[in-house]
Amino acid sequence: MSEVPAQLNSIIDTVLRYNPRHLERRKTMIPIISLFNHKGGVSKTTTAFNLGWAMADRGRRILIVDADPQCNLTGTVLNFSGVNDFNTFYKDNPGANISDCLTPVFKGTGEQLAPATITPTPNKNLFLLAGNIDLSENETQISVALSTSAAIPALQNIPGSVCALLRMTAEKNKIDAVIVDMSPSVGALNQCLLMGSDYFIVPTSPDYYCNQAISSLARVLPRWNTGVSLFRNSALAYPFPIDPPKFCGIISQRYRPRSGNPAYSFQQWIDVIKETVLKELVPVLVTNKMTVSVPEFNSASPSDSPYNLINIADFNSLIAQSQKHNVPVFALSDVQIEQVGIILQTMKTSRDAFQKSFDALANSIEVITGVAKKVPKKKP
DSSP states (O other), X not given: OOOOOHHHHHHHHTTOOOOHHHHHHTTTSOOEEEEOOSSSSSOHHHHHHHHHHHHHXXXXXXXXXXXXXXXXXXXXXHTOOSHHHHHHHHHHSTTOBHHHHTHHHHTTOOOOOOOOOOEEOSSTTEEEEBOOXXXXXXXXXXXXXXXXXXXXXXXXXXXXXXXXXXXXXXXXXXXXXXXXXXXXXXXXXXXXXXXXXXXXXEEEOSSHHHHHHHHHHHHHHHHHHHHTGGXXXXXXXXXXXXXXXXXXEEEEESOOEETTEEOHHHHHHHHHHHHHIIIIIHHHHHHTTOBOOHHHHHHTOOSSSTTEEEEEOOOTTHHHHHHHHTSOGGXXXXXXXXXXXXXXXXXXXXXXXXXXXXXXXXXXXXXXXXGGGSOOOOOO
């Protein structure tokens, strides 16, 4: 594992220490882990599916949540091809999508939230809470609640209700960890999702625009943290957690490999983004108590130096087969690859490499979030 550049050591070492209270607290909770980057095209949805599956393969009982109103995760997992598929699913499975379950809060019916119905997947340890485009219609209501709830008490329980639903659903279904796929926006819904989580990961791609997005997050996330402070009141029906979510790290992906490593032009941008994370993002997160420490990060045996959890190359032609068969690239069988001869052998080698990468990533996340302390279920 490469070392943190010497000029950045002082930034990290002087501000990050173990937090015993945080370490003790995470032993018993069901962690909500959100994947967020307000730059699109960084594989948030694919990572949520693949990471969830990899953790499930390790014997964990995992719930993946489609909180993006575009519903790409739902379509991927359930093999939907159009609007009719979604409408049929909603009709046949009431209470099985995130928007349905939040209706009592957004319509002010006075009813208490009830745990959602979760949908099985081909992996017996992996479950889905489906998305719904209607969730986007509640964005304005959430925004109003965040800004005026002090004047209108009836709105105070709206912001915290989203993650409260996820927690009660996880508890009812004996889930070990919840992974949330968020949309690429800085709206009020995402603010509530992220700030109601316990941990968050930032998927990245090696380019200029992603680097700009990291710089932007250094401004957005502290503002979000301050914006929900009034909603950490335990007297509320659905309060935010007392502690803000902790940054686990970035995932560097969507690059072309050369001899097993990122090609030079991609490695340059990976290094630039890592430095931006360390110089701009981490210091403000430390100030807001929103990051795991360097010792915590390193204890998880990541594949790179803080705070890059792992490098994951572009999936190339495997992604088409993955989407066709609704399984991660590393779960494709030889038959599902649908090739022969040298092409099959090459794709099998890639598949197996991705399996090792996602297993390593799953291990790191389990250690950081405390899931590793739980007794795993039998593998599917």
